[in-house]
Amino acid sequence: xxxxxxxxxxxxxxxxxxxxxxxxxxxxxxxxxxxxxxxxxxxxxxxxxxxxxxxxxxxxxxxxxxxxxxxxxxxxxxxxxxxxxxxxxxxxxxxxxxxxxxxxxxxxxxxxxxxxxxxxxxxxxxxxxxxxxxxxxxxxxxxxxxxxxxxxxxxxx
Numbered sequence: 001x002x003x004x005x006x007x008x009x010x011x012x013x014x015x016x017x018x019x020x021x022x023x024x025x026x027x028x029x030x031x032x033x034x035x036x037x038x039x040x041x042x043x044x045x046x047x048x049x050x051x052x053x054x055x056x057x058x059x060x061x062x063x064x065x066x067x068x069x070x071x072x073x074x075x076x077x078x079x080x081x082x083x084x085x086x087x088x089x090x091x092x093x094x095x096x097x098x099x100x101x102x103x104x105x106x107x108x109x110x111x112x113x114x115x116x117x118x119x120x121x122x123x124x125x126x127x128x129x130x131x132x133x134x135x136x137x138x139x140x141x142x143x144x145x146x147x148x149x150x151x152x153x154x155x156x157x
Contacts, residue, residue: 001073001080002036003119005126007045012052013078017121019052021073021080023059035151038102054078065112069145079122084145086115093136097154109149111136117143 005017013019022028036042054075063069068085095107119126130143 001071001082002032002042002051003080003121003126004042004045004047004051005119005121007042007047010046010050012050013054014052016047016050017126018047018050019054019078019080019121021054021056021075021078023056025053025055028053035102038104040101065145065147069112081120082117083119084112084114084117084143087145088113088115088140090147095136102151104153105151106154107149107151109146112145112147113140114143114145115141117141 001021003017003019007018009016009018011018020028020032032048037048042048056073056075058072058074060072061070062072063084065087067087068083069087070081070083072079072081074080090110090112092110093108095109097104097106100107115130117130119128130141132139133142135142135144
């Protein structure tokens with residue numbers, strides 16, 4: 001779980017709300033380096049390099065994937081929670097490198113749009129609002145769950 005609650009602040013937790021809680025640091029470092037750092041929302045954010053890495057002590061997934069879903073992770077001195085509600089119908093997408101967030105992969109996924117969402121850190125809600133945008137050729141909220149993703153480097157032809 002990556003939270004950049006203060007994305008312009010090049011400090012980690014607890015001085016800033018920038019942290020990663022993980023059960024597999026090696027895999028997460030690969031994902032941050034080769035994927036997350038290329039996503040427009042994370043690209044060039046000082047907090048991404050400065051975030052504190054914490055080893056997860058516990059993880060809980062809760063919800064029905066029809067109306068709401070919550071992911072909670074705890075680490076030493078920290079409880080982080082992400083909640084998605086008012087979920088829409090799942091839909092599949094296939095994205096080429098031209099439109100993919102990394103700019104180099106084919107991406108296949110199933111998304112569930114959330115009409116509302118929240119993030120909290122040690123019980124304190126982070127600021128921010130779900131808003132509308134054009135996403136995969138349709139207007140939808142900026143909050144969603146990606147319940148299945150496959151990222152593939154296309155072969156050179």
